[in-house]
Amino acid sequence: MISPSVDNLVAQLTRLPGVGTRTAHRLAFHLLQRSTPEANALADAIREVKERVRFCQVCGNLTEQEVCGICQDPRRDRSVICVVEQPVDVVSVERTAEYRGLYHVLGGSLSPLDGIEPGDLRIGELFQRVQDGGVTEVVLATNPNMTGEATANYIADKLRGRTRVTRLASGLPVGGDLEYADEVTLGRALLGRREM
Amino acid sequence: MLAVGPNGAGKTNLLEAVHLATQGFSPRTRADAELVRFGTAGARVAVQGTRHGTPFEVELTIRPGEGKRAKLNGAALRTAEQLRAELPALVFTPDRLVVVKGSPAARRAYFDRALARLLPSRSSLPVEYAAAVGQRNAALRRVAARLSDSEALAPWTAQVAELGAALVTAREEAIAILAPAFAVKAAALGLPEGRLDYTGKVPTVEALEARLQRDIDRGITGLGPHLDDVGIRSGDRDLRSYGSQGEQRLAVLSLVLAEADCLAERRGGGPLLLLDDVLSELDRTRREALVQLLPANGQTLMTSTAADALAVEPGQLLVVSHGRVRVG
Numbered sequence: 001m002i003s004p005s006v007d008n009l010v011a012q013l014t015r016l017p018g019v020g021t022r023t024a025h026r027l028a029f030h031l032l033q034r035s036t037p038e039a040n041a042l043a044d045a046i047r048e049v050k051e052r053v054r055f056c057q058v059c060g061n062l063t064e065q066e067v068c069g070i071c072q073d074p075r076r077d078r079s080v081i082c083v084v085e086q087p088v089d090v091v092s093v094e095r096t097a098e099y100r101g102l103y104h105v106l107g108g109s110l111s112p113l114d115g116i117e118p119g120d121l122r123i124g125e126l127f128q129r130v131q132d133g134g135v136t137e138v139v140l141a142t143n144p145n146m147t148g149e150a151t152a153n154y155i156a157d158k159l160r161g162r163t164r165v166t167r168l169a170s171g172l173p174v175g176g177d178l179e180y181a182d183e184v185t186l187g188r189a190l191l192g193r194r195e196m
Numbered sequence: 197m198l199a200v201g202p203n204g205a206g207k208t209n210l211l212e213a214v215h216l217a218t219q220g221f222s223p224r225t226r227a228d229a230e231l232v233r234f235g236t237a238g239a240r241v242a243v244q245g246t247r248h249g250t251p252f253e254v255e256l257t258i259r260p261g262e263g264k265r266a267k268l269n270g271a272a273l274r275t276a277e278q279l280r281a282e283l284p285a286l287v288f289t290p291d292r293l294v295v296v297k298g299s300p301a302a303r304r305a306y307f308d309r310a311l312a313r314l315l316p317s318r319s320s321l322p323v324e325y326a327a328a329v330g331q332r333n334a335a336l337r338r339v340a341a342r343l344s345d346s347e348a349l350a351p352w353t354a355q356v357a358e359l360g361a362a363l364v365t366a367r368e369e370a371i372a373i374l375a376p377a378f379a380v381k382a383a384a385l386g387l388p389e390g391r392l393d394y395t396g397k398v399p400t401v402e403a404l405e406a407r408l409q410r411d412i413d414r415g416i417t418g419l420g421p422h423l424d425d426v427g428i429r430s431g432d433r434d435l436r437s438y439g440s441q442g443e444q445r446l447a448v449l450s451l452v453l454a455e456a457d458c459l460a461e462r463r464g465g466g467p468l469l470l471l472d473d474v475l476s477e478l479d480r481t482r483r484e485a486l487v488q489l490l491p492a493n494g495q496t497l498m499t500s501t502a503a504d505a506l507a508v509e510p511g512q513l514l515v516v517s518h519g520r521v522r523v524g
Binding site for chain 1: 281316317318319320324327328330331332334335338343344347348350351352354355359
């Protein structure tokens with residue numbers, strides 16, 4: 001107990017993902033030692049994103065406009081939609097510079113244990129986009145874990161017969177050594193091996 | 197190696213430390229703070245050895261509040277549990293009798309761990325299946341509470357069916373690998389016609405749909421390998437209910453020895469065997485039989501209160517007293 005406002009700052013920082021009490025203390029003391037403008041810059045940045053950034057009305061990605069830059073871009077292929085769980089996954093797929101289609105951000109994955117059901121994700125909006133026509137392929141890029149797989153299965157079932165549905169392959173990281181691959185990943189890669 | 201010493205000298209503690217250093221966790225408890233001596237800041241185990249003829253070093257430290265850190269040959273591991281895949285070890289402790297005489301859940305847990313060691317690429321299946329059942333049960337209760345409809349249940353029924361079928365197959369394979377070796381070890385220890393029986397119930401989507409209303413009423417998935425059991429028999433006699441304490445002990449020991457052989461064959465090197473207090477309950481003939489059954493290309497560490505429990509070379513004898521160990 002140093003001062004109520006420091007305690008409050010520590011408590012707020014602890015709520016961030018991956019930050020424990022010890023890290024929160026370090027961050028709080030670091031901020032106290034900085035100049036006032038420097039510390040305020042962080043506060044302003046937080047306020048600004050909360051005021052300006054919202055979800056794209058079409059795909060659910062983060063944007064400062066009604067519709068995000070990707071959805072507005074005339075060069076993108078409008079016949080392909082890549083379905084991801086979170087906006088950060090869009091960033092990952094974009095980094096490949098291989099994908100030229102559009103996105104659909106679900107906002108999470110199905111998990112009844114956490115009370116998350118199809119109605120809580122932007123799944124209805126995805127079906128509507130397919131319904132509206134012009135979509136020839138939906139790429140399911142949900143996480144390769146249990147809830148991600150269940151979400152992908154659910155969407156694939158519902159879209160069957162309406163458009164082509166594909167799922168990201170799972171396998172080995174490129175540039176790595178087989179020696180360092182865990183057995184489960186290597187086992188999946190072996191199951192998904194291809195003819196050469 | 198035979199570790200001898202009076203009760204309370206620290207023999208089991210030595211075994212536990214070796215297990216911790218090779219597997220990343222204690223066979224006795226998952227609460228790592230319990231492994232730190234009262235009044236000290238942390239615990240550390242360092243082990244040197246050879247595997248497949250090449251030397252290795254492990255160092256594991258526990259600091260309450262900071263967790264466990266493990267290094268293999270000087271390189272830090274992401275988690276201490278990764279050691280398990282590197283340095284296989286099997287353990288027998290007197291409380292392992294629950295594998296035979298305990299609830300089906302204890303047997304499922306034991307055979308699922310054996311599955312993970314024998315079929316490493318499928319080691320995550322039991323956990324994934326349990327998570328799918330947990331999600332489906334949560335969905336069932338939401339349907340019962342009218343928070344949700346049966347359509348939201350469908351993806352979880354599909355997951356339980358898919359992972360359940362894979363788990364049943366993996367368990368059948370693991371038990372098919374273990375069963376012949378189990379029969380051989382059990383016979384040598386005087387338990388004739390040892391058998392392991394497993395008939396998994398594959399939860400197909402149709403079968404799950406057929407009992408949907410009952411599942412919704414009870415709020416749990418009432419079909420699938422999370423309810424299976426493994427029969428452990430001698431001839432037609434079920435040792436789970438009709439085995440004597442001695443027979444149940446021999447059955448557990450036979451399981452450990454059988455798995456050691458299977459691992460040695462599949463991985464090209466025997467696992468480390470840690471046998472706690474196994475000799476005291478065996479007569480002389482069985483003690484000698486046990487020594488013959490130990491894997492030839494692996495190492496075994498046993499504890500005993502009596503130095504004459506087994507005939508060993510002086511270099512194989514560890515004398516434990518007051519928490520200190522010296523080579524006898």
